[in-house]
Amino acid sequence: MSRVMIHATVTVDGFMADLDGGIDWGFGLPSAPEDGELVRRVCEEIGAVVGGANKTQTIEDGEIPYGGALQVPVYLMTHTEHEPVERDGPTFTFVVDDIRKAVRLAQQDAGDKWVSLLGGQIGRQCLALGLVDEIQLHVVPVVLGKGIPLLAGLESQLRLERLETEAHAAEVHLRYRVLAV
């Protein structure tokens, strides 16, 4: 069965975005060919995406997970029913409140590829439910001070196993396995 990862770019202090959701602090950093190669490698392994409710409000004219670079099914959590939307290729399916169901549907679509969880809230919910196999982080050399956290806010402690660590230019790429509590 398809496995599930939290996949995110974070600051050294663990934020995914500033308080307004902005990520422009991540632009213009030194990058090496190996950085692009690694991100490409990770993305090629993704077969479906589950995103948080905040993305559903702007789906018609808002941001697309991975900037549209991934032509894979996207499941978005929502609080009200919404017809599926096809946009620039991928189908966006809306799932009302039931995160387990969203992950299960995404896993079916992903086959032997990975399901990528986007956003802190969705990631922490799935961690709490024991649905996450791995965490893959791209750490940018920025301290935001305040912002939207990726992992902070989780209700209970979690032990990880370090799998891979790689750095070439500005970013540090970290891959962890989530250990059973």
Add this chain to the structure above:
Amino acid sequence: MSRVMIHATVTVDGFMADLDGGIDWGFGLPSAPEDGELVRRVCEEIGAVVGGANKTQTIEDGEIPYGGALQVPVYLMTHTEHEPVERDGPTFTFVVDDIRKAVRLAQQDAGDKWVSLLGGQIGRQCLALGLVDEIQLHVVPVVLGKGIPLLAGLESQLRLERLETEAHAAEVHLRYRVLAV
């Protein structure tokens, strides 16, 4: 002149300790000889330590920075005057409120070695004042969810330059230069 670094062990979500100040989540993790060697190398370069006010309340019977392994002068921030204390070798000098003064005194003692800043509050204060040259982190594979943050809480954004990244067993060792704002 002696240079100044923030030196800390942190979780993947950026905490130095749990909400009670406990750090026992960091015990029992896999370790390689290279991890100990790296920490020894960093510690050998430290010529003085500046610690936060919370440490002053327990100085007579409380914790000693670096567990007493470093025989270097320690400056501790406090809100009231306190005579210097000598304990197990190092002298603990108390500095009332003036963090710039504490860092300057520590730099004089450290000579051509580093001043190590301990604790989140002290580190963030010194970052805000532009007193910090480098940040050295040992990241343990734990997600705490909540706790005492090292860098989160800083008032303004900060750009870093990645200098070194090293990983052998559980920990990831990150060394960053603090760039001028």
